Amino acid sequence: MSALYITNIGCLVGAHPTNTLMLRGQEMQTLPVLENAWILCEDGKISDFGTMANQPSQLPNQVITHDAKAGFLFPSWCDSHTHIVFAASREEEFVMKIDGKSYEDIAAAGGGILNSARKLQLASEDTLFESAAQRLADMIKQGTGAVEIKSGYGLSTESELKMLRVIRRLKNHFTIPVKASFLAAHAYPPEYKNNHEGYIQLIINEMLPKIADEGLADYMDAFCEQGFFSVEDTDRLLQAGAKYGLKPKIHANQLSVSGGVQIGVKHHAISVDHLEATDDAVIESLKTSNTIATLLPSCSFYINIPFANARGLMNANIPVAVATDYNPGSTPSGNMNLVVSLACIKLRMRPEEAINAATINGAAAMELSNEVGSIAKGKTANLFITRPMPSLAFLPYSFGQSQIETIVLKGKIS
Ligand code: NIG
Ligand code: FE
Numbered sequence: 001m002s003a004l005y006i007t008n009i010g011c012l013v014g015a016h017p018t019n020t021l022m023l024r025g026q027e028m029q030t031l032p033v034l035e036n037a038w039i040l041c042e043d044g045k046i047s048d049f050g051t052m053a054n055q056p057s058q059l060p061n062q063v064i065t066h067d068a069k070a071g072f073l074f075p076s077w078c079d080s081h082t083h084i085v086f087a088a089s090r091e092e093e094f095v096m097k098i099d100g101k102s103y104e105d106i107a108a109a110g111g112g113i114l115n116s117a118r119k120l121q122l123a124s125e126d127t128l129f130e131s132a133a134q135r136l137a138d139m140i141k142q143g144t145g146a147v148e149i150k151s152g153y154g155l156s157t158e159s160e161l162k163m164l165r166v167i168r169r170l171k172n173h174f175t176i177p178v179k180a181s182f183l184a185a186h187a188y189p190p191e192y193k194n195n196h197e198g199y200i201q202l203i204i205n206e207m208l209p210k211i212a213d214e215g216l217a218d219y220m221d222a223f224c225e226q227g228f229f230s231v232e233d234t235d236r237l238l239q240a241g242a243k244y245g246l247k248p249k250i251h252a253n254q255l256s257v258s259g260g261v262q263i264g265v266k267h268h269a270i271s272v273d274h275l276e277a278t279d280d281a282v283i284e285s286l287k288t289s290n291t292i293a294t295l296l297p298s299c300s301f302y303i304n305i306p307f308a309n310a311r312g313l314m315n316a317n318i319p320v321a322v323a324t325d326y327n328p329g330s331t332p333s334g335n336m337n338l339v340v341s342l343a344c345i346k347l348r349m350r351p352e353e354a355i356n357a358a359t360i361n362g363a364a365a366m367e368l369s370n371e372v373g374s375i376a377k378g379k380t381a382n383l384f385i386t387r388p389m390p391s392l393a394f395l396p397y398s399f400g401q402s403q404i405e406t407i408v409l410k411g412k413i414s
Contacts, residue, residue, distance in 0.1 A: 001042065001060065001061075001062075002043065002044075002412065003040065003042045003043075003047075003059070003061075003062065003063040003411070004063070004381070004411050004412065005038065005040050005041075006038060006039045006065075006068050006073065006408075007052065007066070007067055007068065008036075008052065008069060008070055009036070009037040009038060009070075009073045010070035010071055010072055010388055011033050011072045011073070012034040012039060012049060012073045012375060013033050013072055013073065013074045013355065013392065014031060014032070014074060014075045014355065014356075014359055014374045015032045015033065015049070015374070015375045015376070016032055016360060016374040016375075016376060018376040018377060018378065020360065020376075021360070021369040021370060022290075022364035023356050023360060024319045025317035026317060028314060028320065028349075028352070028356045028357065029350065031352035031356055031392075033392070034049065034050070035051070036051055036053070037049060037052065037073070038050060038051075038052060038055060038056075039073065040060075040063075041408070042411065044381060044410035045381055045411065046375060046376065046377055046378065046379050046381045046411075047378075049375060049377075066406070066413060068406075069388065071385045071386045071405060071406070072385070072386045073375070073383055073386075074143070074355070074384055074385075074386070075145070075360075075373055075374050075375055075379075075382065075383060076143055076383060076407075076409075077142075077143045077144045077145065077336035077358050077359065077362065078145065078147075078362030078365075078366065078368065078372060078373050079139065079146070079148070079323050079326070080147075080148045080179075080249075080271065080321055080323045080362045080363075080366045081148060081249075081271075081273050081323035081324070081365075082147055082148060082149050082150065082323070082327070082334065083150045083152060083153070083326065083328075084132050084139075084149055084327075085120075085128055085151070085153070085163050085167060085170075086116050086119075086128075086131075086153055087120040087122070087127070087128060087131070087153070088328065089332065090111070090115060090328045090332075092111075093106050093112070093329060094332075103305070104227065104255070106329075107187075107227070111329075112329055113152070113153065113186050113187040113223075113329065114190065116327075116328055117153050117155045117159070117187070120154060120162075120163065121156065125162050125165060125166055125169075128162070128163070128166045129169050129170070132149075132166055132170060135326070135334060136174060136334075139324075139326070139335075139336075140176065140407065140409070140414075141404075141407065142402060143336055143337060143384045143407065145176050145372060145384075145409060146176055146177045146363060146366060146368055146371075146372045146373070146382065147176065147177075148180075148181060148219070148323075148365075148366050149167045149179070150182075150183040150186075151163040151164050151180070151181070151184065151217075152184065152185075152186030152187075152221070153186070154184065155184065155186065155187065156189065157206050157207050157210065160182070160184045160207055160211075161210060161211070161216070164180055164211060164214075164217060165214075165216065168180070168216060175410050176382060176409060177368050177371060177372060179218045179366045179367075179368070180216060180218050180219070181218065181219040181221040181249055182207075182211055182216075182217035182220055182241070182246065183222070183223070184207050185221070185222035185223060185228075185229045185233065185234070186221075186223050186228075187223065187228060188228075196233070200233055200237065203237060203240070204236070204237070208240055208243075208244055209244075212244035212246075218246070218247075219270065220237065220241030220242075220246035220247065220248050220250075221248070222234045222237050222238070222248075222251065223250075223251040223254075224251060224252050224259075224260030224263065224264075225252075225254055225256065225258055226255065226256050226258060231259040231260065231263050234250065234263050235263050235266070235267075238264075238269075247269070247270050248264055248267050248269040249273065249294075250263075250273065251274055252264055252272045253272075253274055253275045253276065253278060253282065254274035254299075254305070255277065255305070256277050257277045257278070258277075261278075261285055261286065262281070262282075264291060265285045265286060265291050268289070270291070270365060271293070271321065271365040272286070272291055272293060273295075273296065273325075274295075274296055274299070275293055275295060276299075276305050276307065278309045278312065283312060283313060283316045283318070287318060292320070292361060292365045293308075293313050293318050293319065293320050294322070294323055295308040295310055295313075295321070295343070295347060295357070296308075296322070296325040296331065296339075297322060297342035297343055297346050298325065298333055298338055298342055300346065302331050302332070303330050303331075307347055308347060310343070310347035310348065310349050311349075319361055319364065320349075320353075320357050320361060321357050321358070321364070322349075322354065322358050322362065323358075324336060336358055337395070337402055337403075337404070338400060339358060340354045340355060340358050340396050341396040341398075343357060343396070344396040344397075345396075345399065351392055351397075355395075359373045359374060360373040360374045361373075380410060381408055381409075381410060381411035382409050382410065383407075384404045384407050384408065385404070385405055385406040385408070386403035386405060387405055389403060
């Protein structure tokens with residue numbers, strides 16, 4: 001039995017009631033805090049917390065005491081959208097972008113997703129695991145305590161399975177919860193350039209049964225976008241995934257209003273992600289659903305595309321999450337602190353809303369909010385402690401700099 005008692009917490013953030021598992025629109029303004037607090041973690045879970053004026057009369061045997069020295073304590077970031085398994089960086093495209101080429105120009109020139117797929121197909125499972133593990137370890141140091149990871153740079157049965165096996169190894173290797181999404185429908189591989197139907201059939205009839213057989217994926221994803229997968233393709237793919245119990249989490253409306261959000265909602269998607277292009281119909285369809293709108297502001301920032309209409313979504317009482325989209329092309333960064341700052345600066349979310357979007361709603365976008373995403377008794381003790389800060393808003397305000405000093409995973413300082 002291990003126990004950790006953290007004292008002198010300047011402000012304990014995110015103490016939502018235990019039964020709060022997701023926040024819709026206006027509810028996101030509420031972020032319960034406790035000033036001058038302590039927290040007790042036992043056997044990897046949060047067992048109790050309170051104010052320093054009211055400390056527990058008895059502590060477990062062999063408890064480790066840690067003085068937070070007036071720092072703020074947060075639930076770990078929950079990064080619900082990443083592509084961290086990849087074989088090589090793509091900084092040559094970064095330079096093309098500086099020279100004025102668009103995301104579509106780069107993709108059309110054989111760059112983009114197909115560039116990553118060519119390199120991943122040649123890489124061994126071990127090399128892919130090692131580089132992805134390094135990325136995940138870096139993300140954890142920056143406060144991430146739960147993550148979703150996608151396939152989608154394989155684009156063949158063998159390589160998609162290889163990617164998903166790497167994700168399974170990451171699940172086994174790290175103590176944080178890891179969810180896997182199957183994204184073979186990320187781009188049409190060159191050999192199916194003129195035979196889209198053939199690739200859809202390959203995904204449905206060959207890849208999905210094998211993946212289900214090995215239990216390699218938790219979710220079904222597709223890049224629903226002009227020039228990638230149409231609404232009709234996406235509809236069929238989500239239907240096929242559902243036969244194997246894979247719920248959708250999809251890429252929608254990144255570059256244009258595509259109908260992707262509505263098709264996600266039709267299939268009861270856990271989340272529809274990106275939404276840089278949003279119109280009234282998108283808002284209407286999400287309003288009456290439980291689908292989360294996951295926004296990726298560091299992607300908009302990095303590839304210079306519009307930022308999503310977070311305020312419009314929240315005003316319509318839609319649950320909003322934010323995530324990194326960490327991938328080698330559109331967002332080579334897994335820094336959730338920067339995402340929270342960008343959510344405030346560019347999505348005009350208030351600090352409380354941005355923090356809720358990056359914690360409890362991020363957890364909900366991975367169906368993990370009964371486990372992580374807030375400070376509640378019985379939840380996994382994945383937390384971070386900052387330096388002392390003048391206020392909560394200081395965290396996103398001090399953009400590009402980390403205030404984090406201590407990481408706690410499963411109740412242990414790591
Ligand atoms: O989420 N939009 C599709 N997929 C990634 C980009 C992938 C890439 O460029 O390699 C994204 O932005
Ligand atoms: Fe993505």
